[in-house]
Amino acid sequence: MKIKTKIVLAVLAIQCVFSQVSTESEQVRSIRLENFINNYKGKTIRFKNENSRFVEGVLMEITDTDFVLSINNSATFYSHKNIDFVYLPPVADDFYITAGVALLGGVAGYVATIIAHPSPNNSATGGVATLGTVLGFVIGKKAFYKEQKIDISGRLRG
Numbered sequence: 001m002k003i004k005t006k007i008v009l010a011v012l013a014i015q016c017v018f019s020q021v022s023t024e025s026e027q028v029r030s031i032r033l034e035n036f037i038n039n040y041k042g043k044t045i046r047f048k049n050e051n052s053r054f055v056e057g058v059l060m061e062i063t064d065t066d067f068v069l070s071i072n073n074s075a076t077f078y079s080h081k082n083i084d085f086v087y088l089p090p091v092a093d094d095f096y097i098t099a100g101v102a103l104l105g106g107v108a109g110y111v112a113t114i115i116a117h118p119s120p121n122n123s124a125t126g127g128v129a130t131l132g133t134v135l136g137f138v139i140g141k142k143a144f145y146k147e148q149k150i151d152i153s154g155r156l157r158g
Contacts, residue, residue, distance in 0.1 A: 084155075
């Protein structure tokens, strides 16, 4: 082997042995929390508290140690020290997109039936259109109507 190849292989081996899989940083966490408050203030959030129970409320503020949530029109403080993920439940716009995909599936099923058979009977057309609507709804729900998971931990993954 050439010396150049040996050097490259040695560098790759050292890099694999001494690489860092993940790191945790308070600075990264503070940046993520700052971005989180800037983007989601006034929106409904969910997270799992220290008792492994889900808490849901409208985000009002984030302090150095707590989330300030509006729950039943009263401010409630929850420590975010041990919280790594926050969830955003689906909103009405997500439902409208899902319903649109379902309607598009129904129309596509109807048009496909007309194209495939020159004069289909009403039951075949209705059945295929209904099946298209149901499949469109399932696809739309899986793709658009789900909660978003936001990482607010200080971990960096390599």
